[in-house]
Amino acid sequence: MIAEFDIDTQAMQSAFRHAPQIDASIIQQTACESGRLDVVVNVSRAAFDDFERGLDADGTIEDWVRFSDSDDCRRYRLTLTEQGRELVTYPCWSESGAVFLDGNRRRDSWRFRIQFPDEDSLQRYVAYCEDRTIDFSPIRLSRTDSSNATERFGLTPVQAQTLVTASERGFFSIPRECTLEELADEWDISHQALSERLRRGMSSLIESTLR
Structure with missing residues (x-):
């Protein structure tokens, strides 16, 4: 809990x-x-x-x-x-x-x-x-249950892993410890694609937890 x-x-x-x-x-x-x-x-x-x-x-x-x-x-x-x-x-x-x-x-x-x-x-x-x-x-x-986080919060597995990685690398820290470009290189995708993936993931989290 x-x-x-x-x-x-x-x-x-x-x-x-x-x-x-x-x-x-x-x-x-x-x-x-x-x-x-x-x-x-x-x-x-x-x-x-x-x-x-x-x-x-x-x-x-x-x-x-x-x-x-x-x-x-x-x-x-x-x-x-x-x-x-x-x-x-x-x-x-x-x-x-x-x-x-x-x-x-x-x-x-x-x-x-x-x-x-x-x-x-x-x-x-x-x-x-x-x-x-x-x-x-x-x-x-x-209270939390034993179901998978991606199921509880409406995230795809890739979105969940991307958000976790971004957090671990300090992307959400103040001041920021990792840039969007650095994360995109790690995932081998464009920074625009990564930005869209992060936004969709955060939108799912907001929809499932705050609304």
């Missing part, structure tokens, strides 16, 4: 309060055997200098690295302190085998979408948040 919910955690909160108009999305969360936990975020529409001063002052962030330096969007890797690790829910959902789909900053909280393997793992996640006084506000819960 896929749960969409708002979650309010003190982790990284001071940094984001330094730039209140910020748009941010979580790209990746990585834990190491040493206990280190890194969170990679994309940040846009921000006073980047204010945000970086907030990173320096945030007690839940041990270290940070800026990966990109454009005027519109920047990518950061944030290494959490022990305190910060206690305030995030990564240990719970990752241990249950859940899949983190996306996380976007909304005002003073995050909106997450996580796919849980079953209802019990979702309930454990909710209990985990309650135990740590992390505010959890459910938005939407949808």
